[in-house]
Amino acid sequence: AGDPAAGEGKVTACAACHGTDGMGTAPIYPNLAGQSAAYLESALKAYRAGERGGGMSAIMTPQAQSLSDEDIADIAAYYASLEP
Amino acid sequence: AGDPAAGEGKVTACAACHGTDGMGTAPIYPNLAGQSAAYLESALKAYRAGERGGGMSAIMTPQAQSLSDEDIADIAAYYASLEP
Structure with missing residues (x-):
């Protein structure tokens, strides 16, 4: 399972659209706070x-391609740990 | 914009996985409650x-293909109206 504390250090790019608090910074960006890590x-x-x-796949595909499996697990654990 | 009250009557299939309350019934199913209608x-x-x-696109693609633009707007408005 991912490490939410490690994930917090890996969300700089994510946060531009999804917030450090996991709430989308514009309506087209989904909220991630409290979403399950599995999803x-x-x-x-x-x-x-x-x-x-x-959707926003033109942005999300290259972003995701910069992430290792561990990065993905950590980032997922971080956003899953937040209250929406 | 969609009509959340009309949307409530259209989420029978959605609710099997996403709940009538917009909370995923298993971790792999995303929560929809409080997500923006635009997203x-x-x-x-x-x-x-x-x-x-x-992901779950083998399920979601045919489900979505059964929906009109109005259905999509109403369903989105319904789930957006719920508290996570």
Whole structure:
């Protein structure tokens, strides 16, 4: 399982749109706070694999491709740990 | 904009995984409660267009393809109106 404390140090890029508090900074950006880690990992891995198109995928695909499995687990654990 | 009251009558299929309260019934199913309507519409339209693969897309694509633009707006408004 990911380490939320380590994840907090890895969300600089994420936070531009999703906030450090996990709340989207504009309506088109989903809130991540309190989302399950399992779902967040699944979504990031689908973006990384180039499977998830549409929406903001032009931004999310390259972002996710910069992340290791451990990064994804840590980031997912961090956002899952927050209250929406 | 969608009609949340109309949307409530259209989420029978959605609720099996996302709950009538918008909280995922298993960790792999994302919570929808309090998510912005703009994001929910974008995600449903990406599934409907067959753009969003990976994850649970084998379920979500045909579900979304059964929805009109009005259905999507109403369902998005309904889940956006709920407290997470």
